[in-house]
Amino acid sequence: MNQVQALFCASLALLPLLSNAQDKYGSRDGEITFFSQAPLEDITAVNRKAASVFIPASGALEFSTLIKAFEFEKALMQEHFNENYMESGTFPKATFKGRLVAEEGDDLTKSGTHSVGVEGVLTIHGVEKPLSTTGTLEVTSDGKIKATSKFSVSPEDHGISIPGVVREKIAKEISISVNISYAKL
């Protein structure tokens, strides 16, 4: 009996080695694009320096990026974005902590294209807000994962006040798209 128990425990301990439960994926050059469409002006900015870690087995997902890494069409826009709205001196980073939710019966560790839900907390301008959206995960057999997602964020929700004079230039809802290629860590 003891031997059986010992064997059982040993196999439990070995289980993680057999599966790929410990696999972690990371990237430092994720692309985050935002688009603001307002009556007087369309504004686009791109950030290609987002850092992220993703664990397929648990779905755990984290993002972090510097606000200053967003590049705008006009240098002055970028300055105003950092100085007057995002206050990147005080709040240098935007972060997301959450997890990917696979469809029932789907296994995110398997190669192929997966539709996933994204649940978590988005922190911008020092204000935490729950975020729930969808995304696509493309797992290739050579150990790479491409992920994309789109969602929108309201500056007001994150305590970013927009004065009346520029109200017609900045959208109430900013569309955001995330595009990232993970490699195994």
Place this chain on the structure above:
Amino acid sequence: MAQDDLLDLLGTDSLTKSYSTASFKSTRVINGHSIENVAHGVLDFRISHRMGFVNEGVSNFFGLDQATIRLGLDYGITDRIMVGIGRSSYQKTLDGLVKYKLLKQCDAGCSMPVTLVLVATTAMTTLSAEQVPWYGEGRQDYLTHRLSYNFQAVLGRKFSDDFSFQLSPGLVHRNLVATEAERNDLLNVGFGGRAKVSKRVAITGEYFYVLPDQGPRDPFHNSLALGVDIETGGHVFQLQFTNSTGMFERAFITETTGDFFNGDIHFGFNISRVFTIYDPKAKARRKAAEQVK
């Protein structure tokens, strides 16, 4: 493993480098250069006025009856190199400038504590020969006699979002001076700072100290200026009180006639309007925009 630690897996360098920006709202503190450059592809049109002295009293409407003007265009060839030209009514002077950002103050991911900018300017008067103030009797009117130069190393730091300060040791070289006793080269040190009072308004101050024992300075004083910067979208308005009349370096560093504390103060303003005439990253951004739309 706690979720907080996930990003640590990328290593400590997962944060990319980031540099301090907008230490000053404009490329000039008031009269002199700040540690800011215009960005790559940006053209800055600057209109500067200095009224008469406020102590001229009500008959000259406290100086508002007169104005000295400089119009200037500055352009960013890269994010680090900017060039500019200007025309002043003061001694009908044309000026040109080159400004190079050698060191950039670092916020994260690197360690540089200061920004260092090198500035070189030249000025040429277009007055007729009889009117050039430093031409003595019978002086030959060579082009080189009309020229002067200015070199500065502007060393500054954005100490916080609200406070920036800079020091600018410099040298003004006049190709020709009026008397033998005067020196062609004048060493000087500039001090400049700004304190933000709100997101779009800042108080600025500037002082240029000409080092002593460099020949007779009478009747000239050191340049002092106090101002307010107001930013409205694409414009920066700089309002100031200063004892200097000229708006290029040789004029305000070495030829300031006003005594600030005797009321020889000009009210003045600079208006800076920027135009993005070339977008170095347009193609990549358009591509990214397609994806998000």
